[in-house]
Amino acid sequence: MLLLNEMIIPFNYQYSNVLQLIQILAHSIFYFYFLWLTGSVILSYYFEFIRRDDAHTYFAKILLNLPLKNLYFPIVLGVIPFVVIYSVDLIWLVGEEFQSIHNLTLFTFIILILSIYFANSYKTTFELISVLQKTVGDKEDKDYLLLMNKNLSKHKKSALLSLLGLLITLYLFSILTTAKLDYIKGDFRVDFIANLFSLDSFVRYTYYLTIAFSLSFLGSLFFNFSWSETRLDLSEGLGEFIKQISLNGAIITILLQPLLILIELFLFPKNSLSYLLFLSSGFALILLFLILNQLNAFKKESNQFYIRYSFFLFIAVILSVSTRDISGIGNVLRPKTIEITQKFVTYEENLKAKLNIQTVSINPEDIFNAKCSACHRFDTKLVGPPYNIVLKKYENNRDQLVKFILNPVKVDPAYPPMPAQGLIPPEAEAVADYILKIYKENSK
Ligand code: HEC
Known part of the structure; x- marks a missing residue:
């Protein structure tokens, strides 16, 4: 795995925004499809095996059919977004400390594929059973019984x-x-057992579950009563039944969500908070109230406009929630991102040096004038000590000096601490060489 980490090219900090954007989109698509499927399978199972009567079983089949209508759906909307999420993670979360995250993601992926496979087989056997029941006349026939039981x-x-x-x-x-939200600089470990039973994971899980149910109910409303290609034939008499369950289910599960969003806000670690995180949470809250309003209107007046609107608003809720999660993770990982960017700059410099490419040269004198001269002279004391005195110990220790410039530590109690100047490694190296050179000339 170390080899893999060596091979991955460090990325520039500027790309981290692009990576976050890709993550937000991939998460939105994945949340949307995966949660819809999950909600539909749970409800189908409940209606078919626990409620059991004909009406519920009929509804179970319809619910399951929607997200699995076509085998492209789970692949394009579930598997591919997950692969994108995983790949971006590999670029974004570089280092040994993230290995356990990558392993767990891979494991999750395998379980996901298996679940999709079984969900599809749940759906196809469902169809086969009802076709057999409908078309075979002789229900005592041996072959029929055998096939049916199997x-x-x-x-x-x-x-x-x-x-x-x-x-x-x-x-x-x-x-x-x-x-991922638990990342603390320099001390990153995934304590799975702790996370397994942590309040954070539990609340997040509950919240995802309510989204799953809402999606399934809203999907049922949208595709059974609004979308012309899949609209239910209401003459079957079960239309009203399905409409009532879906509508009530959607309203109840959406009513729970504002509370869960607020609880989650308190559980986000401090270093993950930002305006964007609050903004996207607030946006999700507003959208949820708008949807409730629309569903209520639909209850009073069966105009399909209301459900179409609710369904699309709910997709916007999912986008907001993904934005919230990813920006939170981005904030937590910022120190790591900066570290990787410094590696990138060094890497790029080395590469260019190797290829003999003339880069926009770093001018050490400019850096000195812009960043150091306000506090340092060579011969007199300003805010900082004179270089002619302090550079003696760095005369043969250039690397130590570079390190100090990049990350100043407290040295002399007679002075205040030196603030970090925000230089990137090649700049620090250049300015270190520059001041050492002048120091040596001065001491001749
Ligand atoms: C805001 C003022 C300020 C700026 C700007 C500043 N320094 Fe300093 N520098 C200090 C102070 C104060 C100290 C003494 C710190 C101490 O002894 O803890 C110091 C100490 C040093 C030392 C001595 C470290 C030691 O081991 O004793 C070096 C070398 C140094 N600075 C280099 C630089 C370079 C190079 C820059 C520009 C990139 C720079 N400083 C910019 C205030 C500054």
């Missing part, structure tokens, strides 16, 4: 496995987010 057992097994798999994937995903 399918039923596969159906039950895949239902249970997809349910468990998706719930585990969701929990692992919550832990991963909590772990």
Whole structure:
């Protein structure tokens, strides 16, 4: 793994914004699809195996069918965004200390793929069973019974496995987010056991679950009652039943979310907070109230405009939530990002030196005049000590001097501490050489 870390090219700090933007988009798509699927599988399972009556079973089949209508959906909206998230993580979170995060992400990915596989088999066996029931006349026929039993057992097994798999994937995903937010400079460890039972992971998990249910109910409203291609044939008589459950379900689960968003705000670590984080949380809250308003209006007056509007507003909620999470993680990781950028600058300099490319040269005299001369002279004391005195100990120790300039430490009690000047390593090296050269000339 060390080799891998050596191979990854450090990136420039400016790219970290681009990476964050990609992360926000990939997370939004992934949250949207994955949570919709999870909510639908949980509800389907509940309606089919626990409620059991015909109406609920019919609804279960419809719910499951929507996110799995086409096998491209889970691949394009679930698997690919996850691969993007993982790849960006690999570029963004460089270093041994992040290895456990990458391993856990990979593990989550495997569980995700298995869950999708089982969810799809849950759906196809569901369809097969109802086709068999509808078309076969002789229900006592041996072949029919054999085929039916085989399918039923596969159906039950895949239902249970997809349910468990998706719930585990969701929990692992919550832990991963909590772990990334836990990053403390120089002391990064993912304590999975602690994270497994931490309040943060639990609240995050609960919040994701409510989103999952809302998405599933809102999706049912949108695709069954508004989207013309998938609109339900209401003459079947179950339309009103499905509409009522979906509407009430959506309202109840959305009502819970503002509270969870507020609790989460308190749980975000201090170093993750920023205007953007508060802004996106606030935005999500406003959107949720607008959606509740729309759903209420739909309750009074069945105009499909209201559900279309709610569905799209909810997608905006998911975008806000992703923005909140990613910007929080970005803030926590900022020290690390700066460290990586310094590596990048050194790397780039070395590369250019190797290739003999003339770069925009760093002028040490300019740096000295801009950054040092306000406090330092060679022969007299200003705010800082005169170089002719303090540079003696650095005469044969240039690296130590560079280190001091990059990261000043307290030396002489007679002086205040020197503030860091925010130089990048090549600048510090250049100015160090420059002042040592003049020092040597002075002492001749
Ligand atoms: C805001 C004022 C200020 C600026 C700007 C400043 N320094 Fe200093 N510098 C100080 C002070 C104060 C000390 C003494 C710190 C101490 O002894 O703890 C100091 C100490 C030093 C020392 C002696 C360290 C030692 O081991 O005794 C060196 C070398 C030095 N500065 C280099 C620089 C260089 C190079 C720059 C420009 C990149 C710079 N300083 C910019 C205030 C400043």
